[in-house]
Amino acid sequence: MENHSNHIEEPRDDYAAKLGMWLFIFTELLLFGGLFLVYSIFRFKFPTQFHQAALELNVTIGAINTVILLVSSMTVAMSLAALQKNNKKLAKILLLITVFCALLFLVNKYFEWGVKFNEGLYPGSDLMLQLEHGSLLYFSLYFFMTGLHALHIIIGMIILLVAYFKINSGKVNIGKYALLENGALYWHLVDLIWIFLFPLLYLIS
Amino acid sequence: MANNIESTDYVSYLDYQGKHKGIFAWILATDHKRIGLLYMYAIASFFFIGAILGLLMRIELIAPGETIMKPQTYNGIFTVHGIIMIFMVVIPGLSVVFGNLFMPILIGARDVAFPRLNLFSWWIYILGCIMAVSSQFLRQGPPDTGWTFYAPYSISTGTNVIMATAAAFVLGFSSILTGLNFIVTIHRMRAPGMGYFRMPLFVWSLYATAWIQLLATPIVGITLLMLIAERVFNIGFFDPALGGDPVLFQHLFWIYSHPAVYIMILPAMGVITEIIPTFSQRKVYGYKAVAFSSLAIAGVGFLVWGHHMFTSGMSNTALWFFSLLTFIVAVPSAIKVFNWIATMYKGSIDLKPPMLYALSFIFLFMIGGLSGLVLGSLATDVHVHDTSFVVAHFHYIVFGGMGFAFFAAIHYWLPKIYGRMYNFKWANISWAIIFVGFNVLYFPLFIIGMQGMPRRYYDYLPQFQTGHVISTIGAFMLIIGFIMMVINLINGARNGAKAPANPWNGNTLEWKIPSPPPHENFDQIPVITEDPYNYL
Numbered sequence: 001m002e003n004h005s006n007h008i009e010e011p012r013d014d015y016a017a018k019l020g021m022w023l024f025i026f027t028e029l030l031l032f033g034g035l036f037l038v039y040s041i042f043r044f045k046f047p048t049q050f051h052q053a054a055l056e057l058n059v060t061i062g063a064i065n066t067v068i069l070l071v072s073s074m075t076v077a078m079s080l081a082a083l084q085k086n087n088k089k090l091a092k093i094l095l096l097i098t099v100f101c102a103l104l105f106l107v108n109k110y111f112e113w114g115v116k117f118n119e120g121l122y123p124g125s126d127l128m129l130q131l132e133h134g135s136l137l138y139f140s141l142y143f144f145m146t147g148l149h150a151l152h153i154i155i156g157m158i159i160l161l162v163a164y165f166k167i168n169s170g171k172v173n174i175g176k177y178a179l180l181e182n183g184a185l186y187w188h189l190v191d192l193i194w195i196f197l198f199p200l201l202y203l204i205s
Numbered sequence: 206m207a208n209n210i211e212s213t214d215y216v217s218y219l220d221y222q223g224k225h226k227g228i229f230a231w232i233l234a235t236d237h238k239r240i241g242l243l244y245m246y247a248i249a250s251f252f253f254i255g256a257i258l259g260l261l262m263r264i265e266l267i268a269p270g271e272t273i274m275k276p277q278t279y280n281g282i283f284t285v286h287g288i289i290m291i292f293m294v295v296i297p298g299l300s301v302v303f304g305n306l307f308m309p310i311l312i313g314a315r316d317v318a319f320p321r322l323n324l325f326s327w328w329i330y331i332l333g334c335i336m337a338v339s340s341q342f343l344r345q346g347p348p349d350t351g352w353t354f355y356a357p358y359s360i361s362t363g364t365n366v367i368m369a370t371a372a373a374f375v376l377g378f379s380s381i382l383t384g385l386n387f388i389v390t391i392h393r394m395r396a397p398g399m400g401y402f403r404m405p406l407f408v409w410s411l412y413a414t415a416w417i418q419l420l421a422t423p424i425v426g427i428t429l430l431m432l433i434a435e436r437v438f439n440i441g442f443f444d445p446a447l448g449g450d451p452v453l454f455q456h457l458f459w460i461y462s463h464p465a466v467y468i469m470i471l472p473a474m475g476v477i478t479e480i481i482p483t484f485s486q487r488k489v490y491g492y493k494a495v496a497f498s499s500l501a502i503a504g505v506g507f508l509v510w511g512h513h514m515f516t517s518g519m520s521n522t523a524l525w526f527f528s529l530l531t532f533i534v535a536v537p538s539a540i541k542v543f544n545w546i547a548t549m550y551k552g553s554i555d556l557k558p559p560m561l562y563a564l565s566f567i568f569l570f571m572i573g574g575l576s577g578l579v580l581g582s583l584a585t586d587v588h589v590h591d592t593s594f595v596v597a598h599f600h601y602i603v604f605g606g607m608g609f610a611f612f613a614a615i616h617y618w619l620p621k622i623y624g625r626m627y628n629f630k631w632a633n634i635s636w637a638i639i640f641v642g643f644n645v646l647y648f649p650l651f652i653i654g655m656q657g658m659p660r661r662y663y664d665y666l667p668q669f670q671t672g673h674v675i676s677t678i679g680a681f682m683l684i685i686g687f688i689m690m691v692i693n694l695i696n697g698a699r700n701g702a703k704a705p706a707n708p709w710n711g712n713t714l715e716w717k718i719p720s721p722p723p724h725e726n727f728d729q730i731p732v733i734t735e736d737p738y739n740y741l
Contacts, residue, residue: 016318016393023385027423034427034457038442041453123438133441133448140440144431 014178021182025189028152032193035145039200042137049134054205057142061112062202065105066194072101073191076160076184086174088167095164095180098187102157109150113143142201149193156190159183217624221724235320238722240327241305242622248302249691251293251334256684258286263646263680266673269665276663280349281364283661285341287352288369292376293334295607296465299472300418301330301383303614304411306622308387310715310722311405313396313731318389322382329379336372340365351661353462356443356454360435367436370429377422377429380468384418387411398733405713405737406495410475413499417464417471417506425461428454452517459510467506469603471499473610474541477563480617481545483711484560485552488738491544498537505534515586524583531581538574542567557709558632562613565640569605573598576651591661594654597647605643612639612690619694620704624721627697635693638686646679713737 043050079094113122116139120127123143128136163180166172172179216222218238225233231243262282265272274282305323309316317323341347348369350359359366391412395404432454434440441447443454482489489495511519511527519527545567554560576598579585589595620626650658653672658665665673707716714737718726 013318013393016389019392020319020322020385020389023388023419024381027381027385027419030420030423031427034424034431037457038431038453041450042442042448045450046448123434123440129439129447136441137448140434140438140442144434144440148430 012176012178014176014181017178017182018185021185025185028189029193032145032148032196035141035148036196036200039141039145042134042141046132046134046137049132050138051205053135053138054201057202058112058115059202061108062198065108066198068101068105068108069191069194072098072105073188075101076187080177080180080184083167083172083174083177083180088173091180092164092167095160095167099157099160099164102153102160105153106150109146113146145197145201149190149197152190152193156183156187159186215719215723215728217719217721218724219623219721233324235316235324236724237305237309237316237320237323238622240323241302241307243327244297244301244305244330247331247334248294248298251289255286255289255294256687258282258289260680260684262286263677265663266665267677268673269667269670277346277349279663280661281341281347284348284351284369288337288340288348288373290603291352291465292373293337295469295603296376296380297330297383298469298607299476299611299614300387300411300414300468301326302611303407303476303618304383304387304472307618307715308408308411309390309394310718310726311408311713312391312394313399313714313727313733314390314394315726315730317386318393319386323386326379326382326386329375329382333372333374333376333379336368336375340368340372343368353458354429354432354454355458356432356435356449356451357445359432360444367433370432374426374429377426380418381422384415384422387415388419391415396730396733402493402496403733403736406478406489406492406499407472407475409496410471410478410499413503414468414471417468417503421461421464421468421507424457425465428457428461431457452514452519455514455517456510459513460507463510463513464503464506466602467502469607471502473566473607474499476610476614476617477545477566478541479711479713480559480563480613481548482738482740483617483709484555484557484563485549486555486710486740487548487550487552488736488740489544490547490550491540492736492738494540495544498540501537502534505530505537509534512581512586515583516590528581528583532578535574535578535581542571542574555709557616558627558629558636559613559617559709561633561636561640562609562616565636566606566609566613569601569609569643573601573605576601589654591659592654593650593658593660596660597650597654600647600650605647612636615694617709618715619698620708621715621720621722623698623701624704624719625698625701626704626708627693627701631689631693635686635689638682639690642679642682642684642686644679646676646683649673649675649679712739 075094076098079091079098082088082091082094116122121139122128123140128139131139160183163172163183166179218236221236223230223234231239234240234243261274262279265274265279305317343365346364348354348359348364348366349362350364350366354366354370359370391404391408431440431442435443435449439447442449443451445451478489478495509527509530511523512531515524515527556564576594579589580595580598616627616632649672653669654660656669658669658672704720706719708720709716714731715722717731
């Protein structure tokens with residue numbers, strides 16, 4: 001009978017939490033994997049139109065966003081390292097920088113999409129449906145893939161903000177940082193997917 | 206039995222008082238056993254709805270022409286029957302119910318690795334179910350695409366395809382989280398001494414299933430999202446008028462949905478592998494072969510999806526390749542069947558109700574499996590493609606396989622779950638009615654399918670009527686047997702005689718704790734020193 005409260009005292013298993021996160025990241029990669037598959041099939045089918053359509057994207061904004069995400073991936077890793085050295089303040093600042101980078105990425109994306117929308121180029125628009133098949137599929141993929149990626153950015157931001165407030169309240173600390181570590185892993189995933197999206201959509205042309 | 210614990214001074218999980226009261230003590234419970242029961246009640250209810258829809262279809266088909274419903278209603282009903290039965294009943298099915306109830310106990314753990322995530326999965330499952338059911342009642346009418354949502358019809362039909370596909374997406378998310386939870390649990394929470402090859406084989410099959418859930422479900426997730434985007438924004442991926450490719454949809458759909466068949470059947474095979482040694486009092490023949498065959502089925506199962514599409518248009522190389530791989534997947538399945546039979550050899554076989562269901566599982570699964578080879582061969586598939594032969598094959602595997610394994614499992618574990626025993630005589634009678642009714646229902650479909658009766662048709666030529674009438678009679682027998690079984694089980698669970706801790710003389714860990722299990726499963730985490738099936 002005296003053992004009934006064991007549930008609460010059972011040793012925490014951070015390794016299990018991390019294993020779970022890696023498995024979840026697997027599924028996210030597969031989710032995008034389906035889109036990469038569709039991309040390669042249609043690229044194979046319409047090589048010239050994909051080439052033409054890709055020229056219409058703004059490589060500069062894409063490159064800036066790539067740098068922003070790479071920097072944010074670095075700062076989130078540094079934030080974890082800072083927490084592991086018990087530097088709470090630095091960890092929090094670095095996390096805020098990460099979230100700020102994510103916000104910057106979204107702002108850039110907003111302007112990039114905004115230009116296209118102004119030209120009448122958005123999913124379901126009349127202009128889209130008048131395009132050649134290859135260009136239509138290219139822009140559909142562009143909006144679908146970057147849109148889904150932006151959704152992941154938002155989810156990642158929320159996780160990192162939760163981690164921020166938990167560091168603040170001391171629930172995430174030097175001895176217990178699985179949440180921040182998993183949030184950082186997720187953020188690297190978001191970064192990684194963009195590293196694939198950027199060359200596929202912007203650079204190969 | 207030395208391992209029977211006197212069961213007076215402990216709190217069972219059914220009586221446990223947590224911080225929540227009333228119904229909240231259940232729907233907010235993180236205890237894996239309570240979550241397993243929540244899944245069981247939900248799945249049993251949806252199974253009943255799906256079965257009624259199936260019965261309505263059978264009544265409609267009792268005579269050519271209009272019998273009790275309009276063609277469009279019929280299209281809606283077979284779609285809804287498919288969506289409910291596939292996504293809400295058999296895909297979660299055994300793994301969420303008996304996996305949740307018993308997997309942690311079988312590996313000597315107090316709970317799964319992430320109990321709150323486990324509860325969250327149940328809530329997502331319920332959300333998905335509500336969405337799926339609501340798609341039937343919203344204004345545009347129930348979806349009429351069949352559960353496969355083939356493009357381009359699913360893009361152009363005016364019915365509630367978006368709600369139904371979104372529901373399937375949400376249900377898939379729940380499935381992924383359960384799979385993830387189980388993998389981590391099996392890796393991290395095994396009791397001391399419980400090496401991978403001392404795990405009960407049901408756990409092995411759940412492990413293989415969990416990997417399929419994890420690796421296959423995201424593909425259908427993204428495919429369904431693309432289909433929704435296609436309907437809302439005309440993105441053109443699957444619409445030939447916009448340069449897309451409808452066959453691509455079929456590929457993406459079956460890359461998930463074929464492995465999904467193994468999500469359904471692997472835990473069923475695992476349950477059978479638990480029941481047969483217990484009721485033969487014999488060690489499982491070829492433990493490692495059975496364990497690895499689960500992994501082999503899971504692995505090869507990813508590479509056979511093309512056999513659903515032999516008539517859709519593929520290169521001849523792809524065709525024979527998929528056909529070859531389909532035959533290869535029959536090998537590990539056959540290993541299991543042979544090992545079950547070899548396990549019974551010279552055993553003291555005890556024909557209690559769980560064993561009757563397990564044996565009929567082997568019989569029906571063999572008919573289903575062998576008819577699958579007819580469909581896996583290129584030449585014969587063209588003849589029987591999209592006929593009721595496919596319907597019969599599928600139901601022999603999924604209902605005769607997974608369904609009967611579910612019935613076997615509930616008869617096997619009910620005394621453990623509720624601490625009470627059902628009536629054997631009524632269990633045997635209802636088993637006999639269900640078994641006969643099942644064969645009367647589905648076997649004629651093989652024959653009229655060979656003769657050319659197409660599947661999903663509302664109307665048919667008069668020469669098929671005999672087969673349809675026999676089949677409909679079988680449907681009524683089946684549903685009567687089913688109702689008898691449920692009444693007997695509910696009656697047993699409520700008013701049955703108190704069950705001992707180990708009514709079947711089983712040797713796996715769940716039989717070494719009291720019935721019903723204590724809230725924490727084990728007072729002391731057990732140390733495992735022997736194999737799970739040491740009967741001799």
